[in-house]
Amino acid sequence: MSVIREADALPTAELAGRALRHESAHLHVTGRAQYADDIPLPAGTLHAAFGLSRVAHARIRQLDLSAVLAAPGVVAVGLPSDIPGENNYGSVVHDDPIFTDTLVQFAGQPMFAVAANTHLQARRAAVLARVDYDELPAILDVRSALAAQSFVIPSKTLRRGDPQAALVRAPRRMQGTLSIGGQDHFYLEGQIAVAIPQEDGAMLIHSSTQHPTEVQHIVAAALKLRAHDVIVQCRRMGGGFGGKESQPALIAAAAAVLARKTGRPVKLRLDRDVDMLATGKRHDMIADYDVGYDDDGRICALSVMLAARCGYSADLSGPVNDRAICHVDNAYFLEHVEIVSHRCKTHTVSNTAFRGFGGPQGMMVIEAVIDDIARRLQRDPLDVRRANFYGAAPRNITPYGQSVDGNVLDTLSERLLSSSGYRERRAAIAQWNAGSATIKRGIALTPVKFGISFNATHYNQAGALIHIYNDGTVMLNHGGTEMGQGLYTKVAQVVATELGLPLSAIRVTAADTSKVPNTSATAASSGSDLNGKAAQAAAQTLRLRLVEWAATAFDVPAGAIRFDNGVVWLGERALPFAKLVAQAYMARISLSATGYYRTPAIHWDGTALRGRPFFYYAYGAAVSEVAVDTLTGESQLQRVDILHDVGRSLNPALDIGQIEGGFLQGAGWLTTEELWWNARGELKTHAPATYKIPTAYDWPREAHVHLLQQQPNGEDTIYRSKAVGEPPLMLAMSVFHAIRDAVAACAAPGRNVPLQAPATAEAVLAAIEQLRAVETAP
Incomplete structure (x- = not known):
């Protein structure tokens, strides 16, 4: 039917x-x-490809394109001098050149684009350029950027109460560090645009984009046109996940510049390797924390230094990191808190929006803090989590001053606790681990409280x-x-x-x-x-x-x-x-x-980091159970139980699909998807052969995914529904902490688990070895 x-x-x-x-x-x-790549092309359409930098940081002494221009099928090359307007595709800060001319700032940066009669001819020609570089020192990681005080935009601090004094007063105190990896969007449809010249110098753009208006504005500025001279259309995308919010403007602008230069339609489609090398990813971050807590695990004070690798330009790093700040609390009331956020400039690709927009990284920090407290106190992490939940006034105000209304955390977690059999399974897992030397099992229940609305109020x-x-x-x-x-x-x-x-x-x-x-x-x-x-x-x-x-x-x-x-x-x-x-x-x-x-009722002071940035909160929780092979580091997700709040669902089938997909994407981020740059700043995980996204085989054998019933949105949203796109991704924190739980079973109680994200087999083995080294130390 x-x-x-x-x-x-x-x-x-x-x-x-x-x-x-x-x-x-x-x-x-x-x-x-029909996707952008399927649109029938007008007669005479050219195909384009980027010429990319091969070094991370350098001045270009000479760019010799003679071999490129002489290659079969080549019609034209696009350079900065061919851009009649602004050579920029950065939307917030104008620091992203369409084609760089004198300065290279990451390996994979577009220097030019070549237009040829076929896609293959364009690709073959693009690699024939001879470039004479004057290489410069490159900053490649967050710690190096912090040491050099290298930032794309100024740092920000959110402070409530008196955290330093409260840390001194706290009955217990602990410090720790968490490293949180980045993630490639790996959408099935890569970046693509078709630029078709129109009458009187106007331009029609078919773009695989989440933000047609931004593409319109960037192309108009590059071609020195007005907005009404550029039309952008997008019927559908083969995945976006945030990677097609700001990045498509580069692809569309480059195609449009070549179309203007040649007077012919131009199609620019990135193959997977070029896409991964040239476009931004989820921000990887590090967090150093200092936490004070009591004997029940309740947090008295928290100080966090959160630093993100933003890459060479600002892109969306400002709002991404602001949202990370706003989600460090996740589901927990923090009376005395200080969060210092550094937006580090590195000579790597400029990182961008990704499903959750900084929220997942912020949440990972507090969940690691909670887990460390529980391990130190030798208590079930779930009990420590629930002890810190937002509650009735005055324990319902976020660090940025918004009231947590419509809070269903207790209801949701209690229902999931019962339906998943968490307590009984935890006892069975402890018994299993006591008798198994090689395979250790772990379980974790983690909550999600995610704010819904753009931090930039005007987008709402x-x-x-x-x-x-x-x-x-x-x-x-x-x-x-x-x-x-x-x-x-x-x-x-x-x-x-x-x-x-x-x-x-x-x-x-x-x-x-x-x-x-x-x-x-x-x-x-x-x-x-x-x-x-x-x-x-x-x-x-x-x-x-x-x-x-x-x-x-x-x-x-x-x-x-x-x-x-x-x-x-x-x-x-x-x-x-x-x-x-x-x-x-x-x-x-x-x-x-x-x-x-x-959207009504929202307001936000981005300088003071105060206000009501979110119209409402979406909630969820997941219980994940894993098995870890302590000889290989391999982990396997065996069961997941999810209960998620979508208010009064507009379409339960679509919502459950989003929950399942978001959860598995989050599990990939935290377990297998590792981005790795070598010492020269070259991304070496730029293809499916080296970058491992989850597949259907990674879905657990047993899964129970349900929507929270009889909880319509308290705010006047469309039919009292709630958003479901991003919040489910953070349910996957339960997978990471279940692996942490299994690794903890390799040592005596009371030890914190030095596991970093992603929890690859290598990272799991390193954590186990570190724990065992402490156990055997004299």
Whole structure:
């Protein structure tokens, strides 16, 4: 049965909230879904490839492109001198050149782009450039950057209470360090853009992007055009995860520059190696902490130094690190706290947005602190976690001053504790470990409290455009982008519900800057919140317009008119929606409307780090159980139990899919996905052969994933739902801490576990050896 037929059989009033399939599922599974790489190209289209730097930090003495230009099929080369406007694709700070000219700042930085008749010809030509470098010292890691005081933007400090005095007063005190690795987005569809010249110097861009408006602005600035001269379209992406928020502007701008120079359409598609070398990743961070606590494990004071490898430019490092600061608390009340955040400049690729946007790194810090306290006290880490949970006032205020309202942490954790059999399983695992010398097992329950909204308040707005055609069908367009998460399905469900139509009556069109202007990125888990509300507003405008006209035309009280399942009830009389619309058209009633929404109640002082940056919080918790081979370091996730809060779900099937996918992606980040640079600053894990993302085989044999029931959002979101894009990724912290738990079984109680993230087999073995060395030390 097709998606359309399945949906048509449902009562329309229930479409929002039903577990419907993804609107493009039938296209995905048959290979007919059209991505940017599938768009039919105009005659004469050229194909482009980047020429990349091979050193991390150097001045370019000479760039010899004679061999490139002489290569078969080459038509043109794009250089900084070919950019008529601004040579920049940085959105926050203008420090990201499209093509670098005199200074190279990371191995893999684009220096030029070559356009040829075929993709293969362009790639082969790009590597023929001869570059004479004057190499300079390179800063490659966070510790080196800290020692050199090398920062892309100024450091920030969040302080509440008197943490230093409270540390001195605390009954117990401990220091520690955690290293948190980065992560490549590894979207299935790589970065790609097609630039097609238009009349009067305008440009049409097909871009695989989460942020069409930013691509529009960057391309316009590069070509010295105005915004209305550039149209950006994106029907769908093959994954984004934040990697297509700021990075696509580089790809689109380079293609547009070549299109302007040649007067021909240009397609620039990065192969996997170039994509991984040239585009940013999740920020890796280190955290040094000093914590004071009591005999119950309750935190009295916490001081954290959190330093991120930002790479050579600012990109989105400012807001990413601000969000990391705002999530160091995770689920826990911190009365006296100081967080110093350093945004380190290194001669590596500029890191960028990634699912969670700094939140996961911040949460990893506090979870490690909690786990270390529990190990030192020889208590179950879960008990220490629950002792520190946010609670009733005054223990409900975050370090940045926001009240934690709608807190379901106790309810959620209690339900999961019972349904997962955590206590019984923990006892069984202890018994197993006592009798097993080689295979150690571990278990952990970790919570998630994640703030929903953009830290940059002005992004919390959205628009939508709805047309009703005179045959009763509906065309929907909004500012959100579809990257597989099901946003288009959810928003279509909203419109179908508001207009009382079957889902088959709604068609969602590509994100298009010429239809809905000034869009925000589809990011920060806010796609459904923002675009769902904007589309609802447009649909309600149209419904009200039809009701007002029909009440007069059919002499029926407005209150007696209702829309249901493609039928409009005019009191006791039923009229098909299509017929009503046709008559409204003949009566010259406008059947098109825009909708607009901006998130209420939020405010944020980014300098003082105070305010209400989030409209609400999403909650979740997971119990993970692992087995660790102490001879090889290999770990295996054996079971996971998840209970997650999505408010009143817009689509449970899509939400559960997001939870499962986010959890496994997070598990990959914390276990197998290791980025490694050599001493020359060359990224050596730039292909599937060397960079290990999780696969279906990494999914546990036993998994129980459930939505928290009967907990609608306390804030006025779309149908009282909650965001689900980013929060589930952090459920994977339970996997890391289950591995920590298993490693702890290799030593006497009371020892902290020196395990760093990602917990690769090598890292697990190193932690075990370090623990055993302490045990055997004289």
